[in-house]
Amino acid sequence: MKPEEISESEYLQMKAELDSLKQMVSENIKLNEQAIRRLMQNKADELTRFALRLSLLALAAMFLIPFAFYHFYHISVAFIIATELMMTVCILATAAIHAPVYRLDFANGSLVEAANKVNRFKRLYTRWPYLGIPMVILWIVWLLYEIYSGTSYNREQVLILGASILCGAIIGGAIGIYNNRRMVRKADEILDENRHLKP
Numbered sequence: 001m002k003p004e005e006i007s008e009s010e011y012l013q014m015k016a017e018l019d020s021l022k023q024m025v026s027e028n029i030k031l032n033e034q035a036i037r038r039l040m041q042n043k044a045d046e047l048t049r050f051a052l053r054l055s056l057l058a059l060a061a062m063f064l065i066p067f068a069f070y071h072f073y074h075i076s077v078a079f080i081i082a083t084e085l086m087m088t089v090c091i092l093a094t095a096a097i098h099a100p101v102y103r104l105d106f107a108n109g110s111l112v113e114a115a116n117k118v119n120r121f122k123r124l125y126t127r128w129p130y131l132g133i134p135m136v137i138l139w140i141v142w143l144l145y146e147i148y149s150g151t152s153y154n155r156e157q158v159l160i161l162g163a164s165i166l167c168g169a170i171i172g173g174a175i176g177i178y179n180n181r182r183m184v185r186k187a188d189e190i191l192d193e194n195r196h197l198k199p
Helices: 003-073 077-102 111-150 155-197
Strands: none
Touching: 003 077, 003 111, 003 155, 077 111, 111 155
């Protein structure tokens, strides 16, 4: 066998091996991208489940608050209506913030569109406490005024009730801030995964 023939066959074999390697790398990259897209989808689904649980909890509270406030504490109708409106606004705002992320197709959709919508989601969640905290403080002050001005309980009972409300507000506020930060962190995780896929 001539040397040039051996050289040509070796070349063809090397070319075939290189083509096979390229195909394997391409398939691995594709599988890796699919896995990352699934991971982003799972994290986005977590955001949606959180919003759904929060909205269901708020709806349950909306049904219980009028009965409890009016019948047990004789709170004014104006305060009850204001509370129901505030909770309705919060539910609608939560739905509006989550809806664009919920509609994203991470499996096949545009990564740029996903990044833009998740960035907007994160920005709105970051700003939410600046509106939510003052709103809740005003609500608590009004609630305490309603209880203190309209109650016929003795001073000790009123003080205990007021302290309970403030304690509940502090605990609720801490839980709310924790959940808010958790949503922002989850959005950051999605954005980090998104960046890994961008060329």
